[in-house]
Amino acid sequence: xxxxxxxxxxxxxxxxxxxxxxxxxxxxxxxxxxxxxxxxxxxxxxxxxxxxxxxxxxxxxxxxxxxxxxxxxxxxxxxxxxxxxxxxxxxxxxxxxxxxxxxxxxxxxxxxxxxxxxxxxxxxxxxxxxxxxxxxxxxxxxxxxxxxxxxxxxxxxxxxxxxxxxxxxxxxxxxxxxxxxxxxxxxxxxxxxxxxxxxxxxxxxxxxxxxxxxxxxxxxxxxxxxxxxxxxxxxxxxxxxxxxxxxxxxxxxxxxxxxxxxxxxxxxxxxxxxxxxxxxxxxxxxxxxxxxxxxxxxxxxxxxxxxxxxxxxxxxxxxxxxxxxxxxxxxxxxxxxxxxxxxxxxxxxxxxxxxxxxxxxxxxxxxxxxxxxxxxxxxxxxxxxxxxxxxxxxxxxxxxxxxxxxxxxxxxxxxxxxxxxxxxxxxxxxxxxxxxxxxxxxxxxxxxxxxxxxxxxxxxxxxxxxxxxxxxxxxxxxxxxxxxxxxxxxxxxxxxxxxxxxxxxxxxxxxxxxxxxxxxxxxxxxxxxxxxxxxxxxxxxxxxxxxxxxxxxxxxxxxxxxxxxxxxxxxxxxxxxxxxxxxxxxxxxxxxxxxxxxxxxxxxxxxxxxxxxxxxxxxxxxxxxxxxxxxxxxxxxxxxxxxx
Numbered sequence: 001x002x003x004x005x006x007x008x009x010x011x012x013x014x015x016x017x018x019x020x021x022x023x024x025x026x027x028x029x030x031x032x033x034x035x036x037x038x039x040x041x042x043x044x045x046x047x048x049x050x051x052x053x054x055x056x057x058x059x060x061x062x063x064x065x066x067x068x069x070x071x072x073x074x075x076x077x078x079x080x081x082x083x084x085x086x087x088x089x090x091x092x093x094x095x096x097x098x099x100x101x102x103x104x105x106x107x108x109x110x111x112x113x114x115x116x117x118x119x120x121x122x123x124x125x126x127x128x129x130x131x132x133x134x135x136x137x138x139x140x141x142x143x144x145x146x147x148x149x150x151x152x153x154x155x156x157x158x159x160x161x162x163x164x165x166x167x168x169x170x171x172x173x174x175x176x177x178x179x180x181x182x183x184x185x186x187x188x189x190x191x192x193x194x195x196x197x198x199x200x201x202x203x204x205x206x207x208x209x210x211x212x213x214x215x216x217x218x219x220x221x222x223x224x225x226x227x228x229x230x231x232x233x234x235x236x237x238x239x240x241x242x243x244x245x246x247x248x249x250x251x252x253x254x255x256x257x258x259x260x261x262x263x264x265x266x267x268x269x270x271x272x273x274x275x276x277x278x279x280x281x282x283x284x285x286x287x288x289x290x291x292x293x294x295x296x297x298x299x300x301x302x303x304x305x306x307x308x309x310x311x312x313x314x315x316x317x318x319x320x321x322x323x324x325x326x327x328x329x330x331x332x333x334x335x336x337x338x339x340x341x342x343x344x345x346x347x348x349x350x351x352x353x354x355x356x357x358x359x360x361x362x363x364x365x366x367x368x369x370x371x372x373x374x375x376x377x378x379x380x381x382x383x384x385x386x387x388x389x390x391x392x393x394x395x396x397x398x399x400x401x402x403x404x405x406x407x408x409x410x411x412x413x414x415x416x417x418x419x420x421x422x423x424x425x426x427x428x429x430x431x432x433x434x435x436x437x438x439x440x441x442x443x444x445x446x447x448x449x450x451x452x453x454x455x456x457x458x459x460x461x462x463x464x465x466x467x468x469x470x471x472x473x474x475x476x477x478x479x480x481x482x483x484x485x486x487x488x489x490x491x492x493x494x495x496x497x498x499x500x501x502x503x504x505x506x507x508x509x510x511x512x513x514x515x516x517x518x519x520x521x522x523x524x525x526x527x528x529x530x531x532x533x534x535x536x537x538x539x540x541x542x543x544x545x546x547x548x549x550x551x552x553x554x555x556x557x558x559x560x561x562x563x564x565x566x567x568x569x570x571x572x573x574x575x576x577x578x579x580x581x582x583x584x585x586x587x588x589x590x591x592x593x594x595x596x597x598x599x600x601x602x603x604x605x606x607x608x609x610x611x612x613x614x615x616x617x618x619x620x621x622x623x624x625x626x627x628x629x630x631x632x633x634x635x636x637x638x639x640x641x642x643x644x
Contacts, residue, residue: 039068039098040084047099051114055081058123059111060095064104068095188242194373195366195398196236202357203227203240206332207248210284213330224354225322226333228292230340231359234399237336240359241288244334251282257294260314268295268314276321276331284330292335298344315344322352361397364390370398374405381419389425404428434479443478449610450515451476451484454525456606457514458486458507460598461591463624467503470627475614483525486511498546505533506587506594513591514602533587537580547579598624 042050047069050056055075060068076085076096084096101107111124190200209216209223216223229237245252253275260268279285295314322333335353337343347353362370368390375386393401407428412420443451455474462468476484512526540546543556555567566573595602601623608623609615621627 039095040087042069042097042099044099047097048114050075050080050097051111051120052118054118054120054122056120056122058125061104061107061124061126062129064126065100067099067101067107069097069099071096188239188246190243190247192373193236193239193243194369195362196240196359197366199229199240199357199359200243202355203244203334204247206286206334207244210248210250210286210330210332213284223330224332225351226335226353227355227357228340228348228353229334229336229357229359231338232361232397233338234397235359235361236398237338237359238290239398241290241334241336244286245288248286251279251285253279253285253287255289257289257291257296260295261311268310269317272314272317272321279331284332286332286334288334288336290336292347293337293339293342296335296337296343296347298342315347319346319352361395362401364394367393367396367401370401371405374402378405378409379419381421383422384420384425385422388422392426392429400432404432407431430479434485436479443483447483448476449606450519450523451525452606452609453514453518453602454511454523455484455486456602456609457510457512457517457591457595459510459605459620460602460624461510461513461594462486462507463620463627464594464598465503465507466628467497467500468507469504471617471620473614473616474609476609477613498540501536501540501546502583502587505536505584506590508533509584509588509591510595513588513595514606517592517595517599518602533584534580537583538576540583541576541579547583549579550575 050069050071053075055071055078056069057072057075058070060070062068071081075081081096108124114120115122190204193200206224206227213223229240231237241254245254255275260271275287279287295311295318297311297315299312299315333353340348340356348356368387371386371389375384393404396404404425405428408420408424411427411431412424415424417424455476459471459474462471471486474484474486479485508529509526511529512522515522515526541550543554545552545554550572557567568576605615605620605623608619612619
């Protein structure tokens, strides 16, 4: 293609320039369709003057609203008429003046009286006149509404982009899926996905089926219809789908569930049909629908509002396309959501989504693999210990770890370092979990002392309890909304026993217990502690059945249908409230008792905290001695913060 042809400007209908000729056309019509073109409007006094001078040859009343005045040939030579006669816009034979007379009956009466009184000779006629412009003007509001509607619909469909967007209103029912094929190859593969071993095995089998289907069909197996990736946000569901696109080597259609949602009725179902039609034409192929809960929500809920009809129609069409008559095509549907509990039962059944793959938060080894992937492009110092970082970040998703690595790089750059050090990663953990350090927050010495004893209370009680999480560090540096924090590394337990929950609650109440013991006053600083222990106590009584008085019963409904239903009586509710209060108060008194036994060490710890602002596990060992319940430090842990 030559440069000349390549640089040729394109004038499309999306510009407002197209409306300029239309405007000029209206202006031209207004001139050429007007019978009074070039005439001059006159006042009543001027009309009376030329009437009494007998200069008028003919008066034409048009549409009973105004009069066109024609002047006699000999009178047109007068100076008062020459200016209008010589007007370049005045057409010969056209009226010289236009007069708006007001009431027609009074006008005709005045003309008759003047004609008799002054012996005038002129003709008076009435005429109904219509023009093409008048017809256009009568329809002009409707024309303008249509033009504006077309303009905005063109903008809306054009902004949607994607396949089938096309910038035209007539393509609004087309699929907006992004197609990845041999021309737009995805570079992400399973090598780029750290961890997720079980999930990768499941989707790898789908990829193998598409590459070599005879391996499975010779045994009578059928290609799976779909796989649903379920898991918390940031665990790598979309990344896994990208890896499938990179590995499969077949056409891959990617879109979000919200792409089916539109303000027009029937558009969602139309887009579903168009999507599967395109996928069938390029089969074998894969369709990936991210955030499928946007259209896959259970039907029949909140139906009284009438606002779910369009979404339900879209879901019905999706169900039909995935497993209905005439769907024996090599099209596999992958979908991802973190809200599988609200999906429709018909969507979840075998034959549509044959496999539900749970993508969980990474464990210790998987976190280490994810760290190794994300630190590759970073310039690290020799002090960085990836294994230790993996231990310090349990509960972090893959997205959290990527954010942590980036935050560490920003902190190192902010301090003008040549490489990223291990401390930068620890500071990044503090920044992400605890929030931004508030260096300018003004705290009085009295408040600072209360905060120090509060955090020392957490540290002391947790150090003395067997099942409480071992402490990592304590700080009274304000971060985010907290004025201080105690950092723990508890075990990642699959099940939790009653003693373990009670010890954790006792350690959480240690902060308020220390305030009460030392100052004989309590403050609002224990809000987050109280919220945490209240949730734990309520879960013990109503969810896990760990309370002797309420018994082995749970009021938890995993289907999520108990939002507006109280599954127990008022008398049971009273018992539940009493048991929750008794559990919390019991652990509070237990914490006070522990602190009374070690009050001297509590005071020493608080004073050191006031001096250094941040103390670590080594400081606690010097004050309390080695913890009698100390476990192997390599045990997988979970990072937890108690904040005020």
